[in-house]
Amino acid sequence: MAKVEEVMFLFRKQPQEKIELLQLLRNIQIFKEVDLPTLRKVVNGLKERKLKKGEVLFYKGDTDYSLYIVQKGMVKAHIGTHTYATFGPKQYFGEYSLLDSTPRSTSISALSDTDLIWLPQEQFNELLNKKPEFAKGLLKGLVWRLRDYNVLEAELTNKNQEIRKQKEEIEQQRLELETLNHTKDKFFAIIAHDLRNPFSTVLSLSELLAKEFENFEPEKLKMFISQIYKYSNNTFNLLENLLQWSLLQTGRLVARPKGTNLADVINENIELLKGNAQQKGIELVWVNPSDCFAFFDSNMITTVIRNLISNAIKFCSEAGRIEVELSVDSEYCRVSIKDNGTGIPPENVAKLFKLESNPSTEGTSQERGTGLGLILCKEFVEKNGGTIGVRSKEGEGSLFFFSVPRFEKKE
Numbered sequence: 001m002a003k004v005e006e007v008m009f010l011f012r013k014q015p016q017e018k019i020e021l022l023q024l025l026r027n028i029q030i031f032k033e034v035d036l037p038t039l040r041k042v043v044n045g046l047k048e049r050k051l052k053k054g055e056v057l058f059y060k061g062d063t064d065y066s067l068y069i070v071q072k073g074m075v076k077a078h079i080g081t082h083t084y085a086t087f088g089p090k091q092y093f094g095e096y097s098l099l100d101s102t103p104r105s106t107s108i109s110a111l112s113d114t115d116l117i118w119l120p121q122e123q124f125n126e127l128l129n130k131k132p133e134f135a136k137g138l139l140k141g142l143v144w145r146l147r148d149y150n151v152l153e154a155e156l157t158n159k160n161q162e163i164r165k166q167k168e169e170i171e172q173q174r175l176e177l178e179t180l181n182h183t184k185d186k187f188f189a190i191i192a193h194d195l196r197n198p199f200s201t202v203l204s205l206s207e208l209l210a211k212e213f214e215n216f217e218p219e220k221l222k223m224f225i226s227q228i229y230k231y232s233n234n235t236f237n238l239l240e241n242l243l244q245w246s247l248l249q250t251g252r253l254v255a256r257p258k259g260t261n262l263a264d265v266i267n268e269n270i271e272l273l274k275g276n277a278q279q280k281g282i283e284l285v286w287v288n289p290s291d292c293f294a295f296f297d298s299n300m301i302t303t304v305i306r307n308l309i310s311n312a313i314k315f316c317s318e319a320g321r322i323e324v325e326l327s328v329d330s331e332y333c334r335v336s337i338k339d340n341g342t343g344i345p346p347e348n349v350a351k352l353f354k355l356e357s358n359p360s361t362e363g364t365s366q367e368r369g370t371g372l373g374l375i376l377c378k379e380f381v382e383k384n385g386g387t388i389g390v391r392s393k394e395g396e397g398s399l400f401f402f403s404v405p406r407f408e409k410k411e
Helices: 003-011 016-027 036-044 121-130 132-215 218-249 262-279 298-315 372-383
Strands: 047-051 056-058 066-072 075-079 082-087 107-110 114-120 258-261 283-287 293-296 321-328 332-339 388-393 397-405
Touching: 016 036, 036 121, 114 121, 132 218, 218 298, 218 372, 258 262, 262 283, 262 293, 262 298, 262 321, 262 332, 293 298, 293 332, 293 397, 298 321, 298 332, 298 372, 298 397, 372 388, 372 397
Parallel strands: 283 321
Antiparallel strands: 047 114, 056 107, 066 114, 075 082, 075 107, 258 293, 321 332, 332 397, 388 397
16 A cells, blocks of 8 residues: 555545645655654654744754754744755754754744744654654664665765866866977977077078178188078977977877887998098097897987987087997897086986076087977987986086887897
8 A cells, every 4th residue: 555545545534635644754854754644743743833934943052952843934044144954844953853953053933924833852752762663664664774874975976076086187187288389389499599590590691601702812712601500400400309399399299109229220320420420530439339129219219329429429529528438238129428618506306307497508619509309308218118217417518318128139
């Protein structure tokens, strides 16, 4: 038999309002598991109270331990002028005051003329003492309430985890945007200064040669042409780095590693840059050349080696020495490029390889740079599964080194 039909069977001789009250009590959590005969006793013990508009039922801190049900009108729960909740017809409040003698946490006032039905704690306790099954029903109701709390807590935990994940994603996006902003600033700085200045020098020298060529001695002409070559070469290298860097930032440059003899790449770059070193009287040597097969993208690692040797030439004094060395362990091939040049101040070593703080200094022959090459080297090496680092002492030179995964070449 359905619950409503049970109610009608037990109370067919009772007023309709008592049947409604019984149904309302059944909706209150602590009474959900109480049997119908016991609920009838609760209903029979309910009392009536009327409030005028603006009248206070009880104040915050009062020891009013009762359950209240609104029959007609409306009340508000408030502290001072701040309203926390309102209760209208067939709504209830204070049910846990029947079990817990804690002072009221808010005040209750009538928003209009209101009729209340209430159950005081004393009467509730009498039922508990007289009918053990009443206590059992209440306990079951509280157990279900506890389960509901556990479900809510689990849902809240999941929501908190989602919020934490979203927060982490937002933080990651913020960092990415910050990096992109640094990238944009660096890009414009290079265009505005490091590209403009060399072109201005080349244009000025070439214009002077075009207008006054017949008036210059051969030695002077050779010096001008050398200057034009030097600035053009530096600008070309910068443009090449800038192009690769921009492709990297936009995700269009992807590493395609394969098993390759690293010695071939090193030898190719030494031969390419030997002329630049000789112009400054620098000895560029490969110490103990040997083969080492590794797994890497040839174009990227070629750029790394070319940049590191070019930097060594840039900061090495005339008649200096640059040593390139290749070593092997069980997992990696490691390339070291050592010079006896000016070295790097300690405060600048920590700033290398970082776009936002990368220092740029002039070479021993006033060569200009942007620091972009080292940033490119770091990204290329890491994309090939290796690491890059530096050791340097001011006035004694620098040692740059990087590694790439070793490749076992089968005969």
